[in-house]
Amino acid sequence: MRALAGGLLAVAVTAGAVAASAAPALAAGPVVRSFNPTSGTIGTKVTITGSGFTGATKVIFGNPAAATQATVKSDTTITATVPASASTGKIKVVAPGGTPSSAATFTVSPGIVLSAPAGHPAGTVSLSGAGFNAFEAVDVYFDTGDEALATTTRTGTFAGLTVAVPAWAAPGTHWISAVGRRSGAAVQAAYTVSTNWAEFHYSGRLAGANPYENVLSPYNLAGMDQDWSFATAGAVDQSSPAVVNGVVYIGSTDGHVYALSTASGRKLWSFATGNAVYSSPAVANRVVYAGSENGKVFALSAATGTKLWSFTTGSAIQSAPAVANGVVYIGSDDHKMYALKATTGAVLWSFTTAGDVSTSPAVANGVVYFDSDDMNVYALNAATGAKLWNTFVDAVSTSPAVANGIVYVGDQTDTVDALNAVTGAPLWNFPTGSFVFSSPAVANGVVYVGGADHNVYAIDASSGTKLWSFPTGGFIDQSSPAVADGVVYIGSGDDKVYALDATSGTKLWTFTTGGAVTSSPAVANGAVYVGSNDGKVYAFDLAGGAAALARPAISKLHPNYALHPQLTTRAHKS
Numbered sequence: 001m002r003a004l005a006g007g008l009l010a011v012a013v014t015a016g017a018v019a020a021s022a023a024p025a026l027a028a029g030p031v032v033r034s035f036n037p038t039s040g041t042i043g044t045k046v047t048i049t050g051s052g053f054t055g056a057t058k059v060i061f062g063n064p065a066a067a068t069q070a071t072v073k074s075d076t077t078i079t080a081t082v083p084a085s086a087s088t089g090k091i092k093v094v095a096p097g098g099t100p101s102s103a104a105t106f107t108v109s110p111g112i113v114l115s116a117p118a119g120h121p122a123g124t125v126s127l128s129g130a131g132f133n134a135f136e137a138v139d140v141y142f143d144t145g146d147e148a149l150a151t152t153t154r155t156g157t158f159a160g161l162t163v164a165v166p167a168w169a170a171p172g173t174h175w176i177s178a179v180g181r182r183s184g185a186a187v188q189a190a191y192t193v194s195t196n197w198a199e200f201h202y203s204g205r206l207a208g209a210n211p212y213e214n215v216l217s218p219y220n221l222a223g224m225d226q227d228w229s230f231a232t233a234g235a236v237d238q239s240s241p242a243v244v245n246g247v248v249y250i251g252s253t254d255g256h257v258y259a260l261s262t263a264s265g266r267k268l269w270s271f272a273t274g275n276a277v278y279s280s281p282a283v284a285n286r287v288v289y290a291g292s293e294n295g296k297v298f299a300l301s302a303a304t305g306t307k308l309w310s311f312t313t314g315s316a317i318q319s320a321p322a323v324a325n326g327v328v329y330i331g332s333d334d335h336k337m338y339a340l341k342a343t344t345g346a347v348l349w350s351f352t353t354a355g356d357v358s359t360s361p362a363v364a365n366g367v368v369y370f371d372s373d374d375m376n377v378y379a380l381n382a383a384t385g386a387k388l389w390n391t392f393v394d395a396v397s398t399s400p401a402v403a404n405g406i407v408y409v410g411d412q413t414d415t416v417d418a419l420n421a422v423t424g425a426p427l428w429n430f431p432t433g434s435f436v437f438s439s440p441a442v443a444n445g446v447v448y449v450g451g452a453d454h455n456v457y458a459i460d461a462s463s464g465t466k467l468w469s470f471p472t473g474g475f476i477d478q479s480s481p482a483v484a485d486g487v488v489y490i491g492s493g494d495d496k497v498y499a500l501d502a503t504s505g506t507k508l509w510t511f512t513t514g515g516a517v518t519s520s521p522a523v524a525n526g527a528v529y530v531g532s533n534d535g536k537v538y539a540f541d542l543a544g545g546a547a548a549l550a551r552p553a554i555s556k557l558h559p560n561y562a563l564h565p566q567l568t569t570r571a572h573k574s
Contacts, residue, residue: 029098030056035091038104040082041111041187042130048078048091048102055096061106062089063155070094084113084128087155108156110185112178118192118245120212122167125191127176128159133183139559141177142166142191144552146560150178161566169193170215171525175551179559186554197243197522197529199282200320201439201480204363205402208441208448208520213484215526218501220542221487221508227527227539228265232258236519236531238318238478240280242288243524247302249288250519250529250537251277257290257298258537259305262527265539269305273298280320280360280520282328284342289328291317297330297338299345309345313338320360320399322368324382329368331357337370337378339385349385353378359439360399362407364421369407371396377409379424389424393417397435398449399480403442403461408449410436416449416457418464428464432457438490439480439520443502448488450476456490456498458505468505472498477518484523489530491517497530497538513538 030052037046048059052075058067059080066085070078070093078093091102110131119125129150132138138150140163150158163176171194179186195212202210216224234254242249247268248260253276259268279291287308288300293316299308314334321330327348328340333356339348355373362369367388368380377396379388395412402408406427407419412435418427433453440449446467447459452475458467474494482489487508488500493516499509514534521530527541 030093030095030100032091032093032100032102034104035102035106039107039109041109042082042084042086042113042128043111044082046080046082046091046106048080048093049076050093050100051076052097052100053078053093053095056093058094060092060094061086062108063087063157067094082108084130084159085157086130087157088131110178110180110187112176112187112189114176114189114191117190118194119165120195121165121169121193121214122212123165124162125165125176126160126162127178128157128161129178129187130157132156132180132185136183137181137565139179139181139557139563141179141552141557142169143174143549144557146558146563149563149565151565165193168214170546171195172546172548174549177552177554177557179554179557181559188551194245195525196245197241197524198284199242199322200240200280200360201399201401201441201520202482204322204324206322206360206362206399206439207401207403207443208439208481209443209483210523213523213526215542215546216487216523216528217485218487218508221499223542224499224509224528224540225543226511227541227545229539230258230260230265230267230537232256232535232537234276235515235533235535236537237533238278238280238518239531240320240520241522241529241531241537242281242283243522243529244283244302248529248537248539249281249283249302250531251279251281251290252535253277255292257281257288257300257305259288259302260537262525262539265537271298271300271305271307278318282321282323284323287342289321289323289342291319291321291330291332293317295332295334297321297328297340297345299342311340311345311347315356318358322361322363324363327382329361329363329382331359331361331370333358335372337361337368337380339368339382351378351380351385351387359397362400362402364402367421369400369402369421371398371400371409377407377419377424379421391419391424391426397437399439401440401442401447406461408440408442408447410438410440410449412436416440416447416459430457430459430464430466437478438476441481441483441488443483446502448481448483448502450479450481450490450492452476454492456481456488456500456505458502470498470500470505470507472496474516477516478520479517480520482521482523489521489523489528491519491521491530491532493517495532497521497528511538511540
């Protein structure tokens with residue numbers, strides 16, 4: 001045995017033994033040779049070439065904290081997207097054999113990334129920025145208003161800045177701009193404001209009120225006219241529209257669920273369920289859920305109408321689904337309330353009553369509220385289906401609305417009933433002149449409901465005192481009120497859709513369809529959508545529609561020097 005340079009040993013073995021006369025060569029580590037493009041802003045896709053990339057997990061853009069997931073195309077090629085925390089500097093690849101660095105510098109151009117591409121008025125959106133000067137003040141504008149001030153780190157980044165979406169922001173495209181006070185660097189990102197109506201009676205609580213509508217009001221409703229109509233091959237009976245991201249979803253007795261463009265009424269797709277659809281669709285996470293008279297619950301791709309799954313109950317379904325926390329809740333005439341996993345349709349639990357469950361469930365604060373033809377209102381634990389309480393309400397006939405700790409229902413003994421949401425204890429009841437099939441809506445401390453006596457009622461939500469009533473020309477059946485920005489919308493058996501002042505009950509607008517209106521209106525993005533038994537879906541908006549906002553010129557944006565820097569996430573500093 002003899003020593004070699006560097007302290008390595010060489011072993012010589014004779015007569016058939018394995019021999020090693022020299023130390024094995026060390027494998028070469030990974031190398032970054034080039035990348036393209038050589039500059040870009042947040043979100044830019046960069047292709048990196050070199051060797052030894054197999055097993056690489058991350059790519060670092062300048063700032064040591066600015067790592068992003070790597071997509072390994074081959075041992076010699078990686079793609080990565082510039083993260084919000086990136087700064088100008090070398091590109092490094094984190095691979096099993098080491099963390100090589102590029103010889104060249106990647107230049108980060110100014111850019112911002114939003115936490116979400118869309119939201120509602122009076123909400124918030126968070127953003128991060130990169131490519132600005134170190135320790136620079138950056139003004140962030142919503143349209144032309146300077147809403148917030150950020151201070152960058154020494155790598156020219158900021159993160160976690162919160163910008164308020166103004167309550168007046170009308171549905172449509174708006175612009176968020178970030179402008180560096182010292183560098184003058186300026187970037188803009190589009191942000192969509194919407195006031196969607198995603199399921200029957202607006203949301204899981206079934207309160208029937210859109211709190212974000214800011215276009216239609218008592219002051220301009222006289223200027224509303226028909227925008228379009230779409231004819232199905234059956235009646236649009238009871239099924240009510242869901243309106244999400246420029247699409248109206250609704251069912252028809254012709255056995256189809258339809259997806260229509262909100263802009264034109266053009267059919268985007270339709271899906272044949274095999275039987276009449278009285279159930280109102282619900283939309284969540286790009287999936288449409290609806291029930292059919294053949295007892296099936298369907299989950300459809302919101303974009304294409306492709307069936308994702310179906311689940312068969314024991315009888316017809318008229319109940320509209322409510323979707324909350326990844327669960328679809330829906331009733332069936334087989335006397336059961338079901339909880340289904342939203343992604344697969346698997347049964348999580350079911351609860352059996354002594355009568356049909358043809359109305360729709362409300363979901364609030366971890367509780368599912370619904371009623372059955374066995375004349376009870378039920379409250380179940382939403383996670384387990386365990387019964388929390390049930391209260392006898394003679395001939396209860398509407399879906400419940402839940403607001404401020406109270407459950408409101410109507411019945412066929414000509415009353416509207418209020419129950420304590422925690423205990424089910426009766427609080428008050430209000431007498432109408434006939435049956436109540438219209439589900440109550442609740443907004444600003446007032447309960448609105450239609451009656452078979454042809455009247456729309458406004459009732460004090462806490463006391464049950466009548467505030468006003470308005471006579472329509474016909475029986476108000478299944479059409480339930482929709483409330484938005486001081487207006488109550490409802491359909492009637494006299495073939496009309498009405499818009500009433502929510503405070504006084506004064507008629508503001510009316511439109512005559514070709515059949516009784518048992519569908520409930522939806523108010524979304526400055527328009528009203530409703531179906532009629534004449535087989536048509538109608539859309540109404542202000543004459544001429546709404547003009548799109550122009551992209552603001554950076555030169556027209558003026559800093560608000562009274563703003564103080566917002567405390568933002570400092571995780572991106574190096």
